[in-house]
Every structure is written in structure tokens, then in C-alpha cells.
Amino acid sequence: MRSPAGKETQKDRMGFWERIYLPEIAKGMATTFKQMFEPAVTREYPEERFAPTGSYRGRPVLVLEEDGERCVACGLCSRVCPALAIQVQAGETLERDKERYPEKFEINMLRCIFCGFCEEVCPEEAIVMSKDYEMVFQNREEAILGKEKLLTPVAQLQDRLEYLRTHQYYEPK
Amino acid sequence: MAESLSIFLTALIKSVIILFGVFLPGAAGSVYFERKISAWIQNRIGPNRVGPFGILQPIVDVVKLIIKEDIIPLVADKRFHALAPVIAVTTAMATFAVMPFGNFVVIGNLRIDLNIASNVNVALLYVLAVGSVSVYAITFAGWSSNNKYSMLGGLRSASQMISYELSMGLSLVGVIMIAGTTSLNGIVEAQANMKWNVFTQPLGFIIFLVASFAETNRSPFDLPEAEPELVGGYNTEYAGMKWGMFFLAEYGHMIAASGMISTLFFGGYDIPFVKQLFPSVFYDGALILGIMQVGFFLTKIAIFAFFFIWVRWSLPRFRYDQLMDLGWKVMMPLALVNIIVTSLVMYALR
Ligand code: SF4
Ligand code: SF4
Numbered sequence: 001m002r003s004p005a006g007k008e009t010q011k012d013r014m015g016f017w018e019r020i021y022l023p024e025i026a027k028g029m030a031t032t033f034k035q036m037f038e039p040a041v042t043r044e045y046p047e048e049r050f051a052p053t054g055s056y057r058g059r060p061v062l063v064l065e066e067d068g069e070r071c072v073a074c075g076l077c078s079r080v081c082p083a084l085a086i087q088v089q090a091g092e093t094l095e096r097d098k099e100r101y102p103e104k105f106e107i108n109m110l111r112c113i114f115c116g117f118c119e120e121v122c123p124e125e126a127i128v129m130s131k132d133y134e135m136v137f138q139n140r141e142e143a144i145l146g147k148e149k150l151l152t153p154v155a156q157l158q159d160r161l162e163y164l165r166t167h168q169y170y171e172p173k
Numbered sequence: 174m175a176e177s178l179s180i181f182l183t184a185l186i187k188s189v190i191i192l193f194g195v196f197l198p199g200a201a202g203s204v205y206f207e208r209k210i211s212a213w214i215q216n217r218i219g220p221n222r223v224g225p226f227g228i229l230q231p232i233v234d235v236v237k238l239i240i241k242e243d244i245i246p247l248v249a250d251k252r253f254h255a256l257a258p259v260i261a262v263t264t265a266m267a268t269f270a271v272m273p274f275g276n277f278v279v280i281g282n283l284r285i286d287l288n289i290a291s292n293v294n295v296a297l298l299y300v301l302a303v304g305s306v307s308v309y310a311i312t313f314a315g316w317s318s319n320n321k322y323s324m325l326g327g328l329r330s331a332s333q334m335i336s337y338e339l340s341m342g343l344s345l346v347g348v349i350m351i352a353g354t355t356s357l358n359g360i361v362e363a364q365a366n367m368k369w370n371v372f373t374q375p376l377g378f379i380i381f382l383v384a385s386f387a388e389t390n391r392s393p394f395d396l397p398e399a400e401p402e403l404v405g406g407y408n409t410e411y412a413g414m415k416w417g418m419f420f421l422a423e424y425g426h427m428i429a430a431s432g433m434i435s436t437l438f439f440g441g442y443d444i445p446f447v448k449q450l451f452p453s454v455f456y457d458g459a460l461i462l463g464i465m466q467v468g469f470f471l472t473k474i475a476i477f478a479f480f481f482i483w484v485r486w487s488l489p490r491f492r493y494d495q496l497m498d499l500g501w502k503v504m505m506p507l508a509l510v511n512i513i514v515t516s517l518v519m520y521a522l523r
Contacts, residue, residue, distance in 0.1 A: 022379070025487075025488060028487050028488060029483065029484070029487045029488075031487075032214045032483065032486060032487040033483070035213070035214050035215070035216060036210070036213040036214055037213075038216050039216070040212070040213075040216050040217055040218045041216050041217070042216075042217050042218045044218070
């Protein structure tokens with residue numbers, strides 16, 4: 001039997017046994033029964049944690065070298081951020097070779113979508129995505145991370161920096 | 174006077190035992206195993222935090238439901254809104270009144286029937302009647318909530334139950350013809366020693382099975398509560414323990430349906446052949462036989478409850494028109510054919 005539009009449908013191609021459903025139902029039930037004895041894929045989170053690799057895009061952080069942050073407060077990350085999560089206020093100093101530094105650097109984690117654009121656009125490789133995926137906040141104010149929370153020693157970010165060097169974004173000078 | 178009082182008292186005691194020994198643990202157990210089995214089928218672990226293997230999960234579920242706020246919509250019809258969950262639970266429990274858990278035991282000179290209402294001769298009709306009352310719960314819930322989704326769920330359930338009740342009733346005619354009685358004990362005795370109706374009435378069994386899925390509103394016939402289209406269907410506007418009562422009723426119905434399937438088609442409490450093999454130990458009325466019969470019957474219930482859950486996590490939900498097609502165009506005629514064939518065969522073998 002053809003459908004009114006004249007097109008052959010899936011239903012028209014079904015044989016008798018498929019039409020009366022019962023054998024197909026039995027097949028489906030056999031499949032789910034087998035599944036019951038497969039090992040579970042659940043990771044029991046608080047006890048078992050996920051260990052991300054360098055390609056993981058977690059919470060964006062600022063890279064901290066021995067002599068201070070890498071960021072020169074150019075504001076590109078703030079400009080590119082699609083979620084408008086970053087606020088940078090530039091300051092100047094004569095104490096270091098790098099004269100510009102961010103006086104204020106804030107990322108609003110309620111806005112951030114972990115796209116990684118800030119990292120991609122940064123000319124100094126000063127903002128990178130970390131492996132941190134456990135972000136808990138008690139209120140909105142707490143979710144706006146200032147410099148003191150963002151600055152992370154470069155030693156902790158080796159995986160990501162390595163990944164960036166060997167993959168897409170980075171072009172050696 | 175004294176006799177009717179004693180009948181009343183024994184029935185009361187038996188009801189309490191069945192309520193706290195079968196109905197509530199059964200419902201709690203099926204809630205737990207519903208979650209566990211769905212988890213196993215989906216390669217998950219399921220509840221495992223509360224108590225060993227998470228077995229206390231149903232208890233904390235109930236505690237959560239009880240301490241929740243009971244929200245009644247402002248425009249709801251308050252009386253019917255409150256009445257609906259009560260009807261749901263009551264009808265779910267009512268089936269157990271006639272379900273034979275065993276034959277009878279004799280202690281001293283006291284004969285105790287192992288069901289609440291001893292050997293009612295219209296038990297089967299009673300079960301069907303009670304089953305159709307349960308549709309009121311859902312229809313009332315849907316109508317009184319004054320909510321489009323609930324209303325649609327209620328209407329769906331009403332039409333679904335009416336369509337499936339017919340084929341359900343008709344599918345049992347064969348069973349009644351074979352047993353020659355509508356008493357559930359009689360039907361069980363007629364199936365003694367593996368003369369199970371599932372072998373003599375395979376078509377009737379399939380129709381009854383499908384219809385009981387529809388009657389219990391369980392997947393693949395859970396259209397009244399189709400989450401994706403109807404939010405939650407008839408129970409959208411219920412909160413807290415009132416919602417929990419619908420939940421309890423669903424699992425109660427499931428266990429009742431499992432009990433009916435095993436009674437009507439799988440020999441019920443009867444343990445095949447033991448009475449012939451060891452007549453000195455297992456005679457009618459022996460305590461040990463009674464206990465074993467109850468255990469046997471409860472095992473069968475558990476197996477079918479597992480089947481209900483297994484089906485729910487395997488099969489997709491029907492579309493509304495497919496459901497109606499199946500009910501009226503397939504199951505009804507098949508049930509009639511089944512009656513005709515059964516009567517012809519019985520006439521030939523007479
Ligand atoms: S983090 Fe990079 S892009 Fe952003 S202001 Fe600093 S230097 Fe510029
Ligand atoms: S990851 Fe994306 S959204 Fe988050 S701060 Fe960087 S650019 Fe903005």
C-alpha cells in the first residue's frame with residue numbers, strides 16, 4: 001500500500017513480520033537485556049575525578065611569570081570576548097621593562113562561555129585556558145574573578161602552553 | 174452476628190498484612206528497581222548513595238515528597254483535585270482484595286484463606302470493574318487542574334482506557350470458558366499442574382498483556398503522561414505527596430497487573446506436581462504448602478514487575494492514532510477471533 005502522495009515510505013517496505021511488530025519488539029528487548037550486563041560507564045564524580053589533558057578548555061586564567069604577569073593590558077581579549085566577560089583597566093609602570101600592566105583585570109565567570117577566544121587573540125600568550133572545571137560560587141559578586149584569583153604560576157600551565165605551541169593558534173615568532 | 178464480625182476482623186487483619194507486606198514494599202521495591210534497571214539498561218549505576226546499594230532511596234524519596242509544599246492551583250476545582258489521587262491509590266489497592274496469594278491453610282481447626290475476600294465467585298469481574306474506575310482518577314486530575322496539558326492527559330487516558338478495556342475483557346472470555354468460573358481460585362485450580370492458560374490461550378495472553386500495559390498507563394502506552402508533549406500530563410498540577418500518590422498508584426497498578434497476569438495465565442499460586450508427588454507433606458491446607466504457594470506467587474509477581482520495567486526502558490511510546498488503531502482495529506478483532514477459536518476447539522474436544 002502506497003501513501004497518498006504516491007511516495008514509497010519506510011512503512012511500505014516493511015515485511016509481514018515487521019508489520020506485526022512482535023518479533024521486532026522481542027529483538028529490541030533482547031538488546032536492552034544484553035545491555036544490562038555491560039559495565040557501567042558512570043564516573044562517580046566526587047571520588048573519581050576527570051583529569052583533563054592540555055586540550056581542555058577550563059576556566060581562563062592569567063599567566064604569572066617570576067617577574068610578574070605577562071599581560072600588557074592591550075584589551076584585545078576584552079574586545080573579542082563574545083560574552084563580554086572580561087574587563088581590563090591598563091596601568092603604567094617604570095619598574096619593569098614592560099611598561100603596561102593591567103591595573104584591574106576581571107573575568108565574570110557567570111558570563112564566560114569557555115570559547116577560548118581570549119586565549120586565541122592574546123598577543124602575549126598571557127591569558128590561557130586552565131584545567132579547572134570546578135567552579136562554585138555562593139553569590140554573583142564571588143563569580144567575578146579579579147587578578148588575585150586569575151594569576152596562576154606558569155609552571156602550572158605547562159600542559160596548555162605546550163598544547164598551544166604544538167597546535168592551532170600559536171605561530172612561533 | 175459474631176460470625177460476620179469474625180469475618181470482618183480476619184479480612185481487616187489480612188488487609189493490613191497485605192498492605193504493609195505486599196503493596197507498600199512492592200511499590201517501594203519497584204520504584205527502586207525501576208531506577209536500578211533503567212540505569213543498568215543505560216549502562217549507568219543508578220541510585221547508590223543512600224544506604225547499601227542505595228536501597229533506602231525510596232524512603233528518602235517519600236520523605237522529600239512529604240516535606241514539599243502542596244501547591245493547589247488557584248483556579249482548580251479543589252474537591253476533585255484532592256479526590257483524584259485518593260481514587261488512584263484506592264483502585265490500585267482494591268485489586269488486592271480478591272487476589273489469591275495461596276489456597277488456604279488450616280491451623281488447629283481454623284481455616285484461613287490466603288486472600289482477603291475469600292473465594293468471591295465474581296472476582297474476575299470485580300477486578301475488571303475496579304480497573305475501569307481507575308480512569309476516573311486520571312480524568313478528574315486532568316479536568317480539575319484547569320490546565321490544558323493536564324486536561325489533554327486526562328482525555329487521552331479516558332479514551333485509551335475505554336478502548337483497551339474492551340479487548341481486555343474479551344481476551345479473558347477464553348480463560349473463563351476453560352475454567353468455567355470467574356472465581357480467581359477456580360481459575361488457578363483449573364490451571365493446576367502446568368496446564369497454564371498461556372499455553373492454551375497464547376493469543377488471549379498477548380492481548381491481555383498489551384491491554385494491561387495500556388491499563389496501567391505504562392510505557393509504551395504512557396500517553397497520558399507523555400513528558401515531551403504534555404509536560405507531565407494529568408499530574409502536571411500536583412505537588413508533594415499528592416503527586417506521590419499518583420506515583421504510588423502507578424506502581425500499585427503495575428504490581429496488581431503482574432499478579433493478575435500470573436493468576437490468569439501462569440497458574441497463579443499453584444506449585445506444579447508437588448501435591449501428587451508428596452501427598453503426605455503437601456496436602457491442601459498444610460501450612461508449609463500455603464507458605465510455599467505465597468512465595469511462589471510473589472516470585473511470579475516480581476518476575477512480571479521486572480518485565481513491566483524492562484519493557485518501559487526498551488520500547489518507544491506509541492503515537493495517539495497508532496494507539497487507537499491498535500486497540501480497535503487489531504486487538505478487538507483478534508480477541509473476538511480468540512473467543513470463536515476457543516469455543517470451536519472446546520466444542521470439538523467436548
Ligand atoms: S590578556 Fe592578552 S589580550 Fe588580554 S589584555 Fe592582556 S595581553 Fe591583551
Ligand atoms: S573564554 Fe571566551 S567567553 Fe570566556 S573570557 Fe575568554 S573570550 Fe570571554
